[in-house]
Amino acid sequence: MPGIDECLLEAMRLPGARGAALVDWTSGLALGTVGEAPGGDHETTAAEAAELARMAAEHGAFALHGDGADDGRPPVEDMIVSNRDSYHLLRFLDTSFDSTVFLHLWLGREDGNLALARIRLGEMAARLVLG
Amino acid sequence: MTVTHIPPLPVRDKAAGRALSPMLTRLAEERATGVLVREHGVLHLAEGRVVHAESPCSPGLGVLLTAHGTLATAAWQQAAAHTTSPPRAAELLLESGLLPVGALELCHLDALYDAGYFALAPSSTPGRFRYDHTPRPGPLPSVPVVALERETLRRRLLLHRLWPDPAADSAPLIRADPPAPAPLTPRQRAVLDRVDGVRTATGIALDLGRQAFHTLVDVRRLAAAGRLAAAPGAVPDPVPPYPPPVADPDIALLKRLRDALEAL
Numbered sequence: 001m002p003g004i005d006e007c008l009l010e011a012m013r014l015p016g017a018r019g020a021a022l023v024d025w026t027s028g029l030a031l032g033t034v035g036e037a038p039g040g041d042h043e044t045t046a047a048e049a050a051e052l053a054r055m056a057a058e059h060g061a062f063a064l065h066g067d068g069a070d071d072g073r074p075p076v077e078d079m080i081v082s083n084r085d086s087y088h089l090l091r092f093l094d095t096s097f098d099s100t101v102f103l104h105l106w107l108g109r110e111d112g113n114l115a116l117a118r119i120r121l122g123e124m125a126a127r128l129v130l131g
Numbered sequence: 132m133t134v135t136h137i138p139p140l141p142v143r144d145k146a147a148g149r150a151l152s153p154m155l156t157r158l159a160e161e162r163a164t165g166v167l168v169r170e171h172g173v174l175h176l177a178e179g180r181v182v183h184a185e186s187p188c189s190p191g192l193g194v195l196l197t198a199h200g201t202l203a204t205a206a207w208q209q210a211a212a213h214t215t216s217p218p219r220a221a222e223l224l225l226e227s228g229l230l231p232v233g234a235l236e237l238c239h240l241d242a243l244y245d246a247g248y249f250a251l252a253p254s255s256t257p258g259r260f261r262y263d264h265t266p267r268p269g270p271l272p273s274v275p276v277v278a279l280e281r282e283t284l285r286r287r288l289l290l291h292r293l294w295p296d297p298a299a300d301s302a303p304l305i306r307a308d309p310p311a312p313a314p315l316t317p318r319q320r321a322v323l324d325r326v327d328g329v330r331t332a333t334g335i336a337l338d339l340g341r342q343a344f345h346t347l348v349d350v351r352r353l354a355a356a357g358r359l360a361a362a363p364g365a366v367p368d369p370v371p372p373y374p375p376p377v378a379d380p381d382i383a384l385l386k387r388l389r390d391a392l393e394a395l
Contacts, residue, residue: 003232003272004240022237026344027345058318096200097340099241100318100345129233131231131232
């Protein structure tokens with residue numbers, strides 16, 4: 001069963017991975033980081049990514065409106081931000097305990113495979129908290 | 132009537148005052164092992180790193196793990212009964228394989244930063260450090276002192292930006308009805324549903340099995356939106372101070388005294 005560091009190192013083995021972090025979107029704290037950070041500072045990156053994640057997690061526009069809307073689980077599974085040279089993939093963790101955590105993977109656009117990374121990051125997020 | 136000139140009290144240099152606890156900084160530098168008892172919580176240090184934190188203001192690891200059924204309450208109680216302290220109980224759970232490693236590490240770090248925030252809150256009494264060989268680096272992640280201090284300062288600033296009045300942090304909370312209420316997030320609704328004129332933010336956090344700092348973030352946001360307030364006239368819930376270790380020579384003080392004498 002992987003811990004936080006093993007999970008982040010596994011994410012770094014994805015083609016094109018530049019950096020990865022486990023971040024709490026309420027506080028903006030990076031609970032674990034590996035590789036590079038855009039701008040060179042994991043702490044700032046975590047705080048900024050947390051703002052974006054919080055918007056997606058809390059705003060009604062992205063919430064579920066059908067069955068299961070009030071089950072307390074994160075409504076959003078993941079978010080993708082693409083810029084001209086890289087992708088940012090944010091994957092929310094669905095935990096059995098109360099938490100507001102997501103995995104952030106920074107992926108080079110040239111070598112990265114967004115579709116593969118999205119599937120694999122989802123699997124890693126589940127394994128991290130479900131074993 | 133004679134007016135005596137009272138010299139101003141010495142004021143600490145603001146720039147030098149960045150460290151939340153000078154004692155803690157010194158303990159980290161000397162890679163100390165032991166327990167730092169402060170007014171609102173305790174920090175367990177192993178070789179100068181924080182391995183565990185506890186505060187009466189925040190739910191502990193056991194609450195976070197059992198509140199939503201991640202771990203059966205009986206399993207936690209059993210682990211706690213077989214060990215001497217919560218960090219040991221967590222290690223026992225790790226060895227037992229009852230919980231996914233990632234989930235346990237995550238809850239452990241959540242509880243550590245949460246309790247650390249309160250333990251490092253401004254206090255009216257000096258902290259006391261007990262050199263002790265009990266805390267040791269274990270398989271669960273530890274945190275450098277500077278990282279905990281930096282995060283605590285960042286969290287204070289975050290709360291201040293949301294709503295600068297800390298009155299609602301520790302007092303019993305009451306609901307308020309603004310004329311045009313802004314929509315609530317599901318997490319805010321859970322907090323507001325538990326506001327009953329008696330519970331404090333800490334009480335709500337315990338009830339929700341949620342980190343106390345996370346609860347404070349929503350309490351400050353709800354206060355800013357005019358949805359809740361500190362109960363009028365309520366004396367802020369006095370935080371039960373941690374019992375200081377008794378019959379224990381104050382080694383930290385003696386060491387400081389020795390250092391000061393040697394420096395003469």
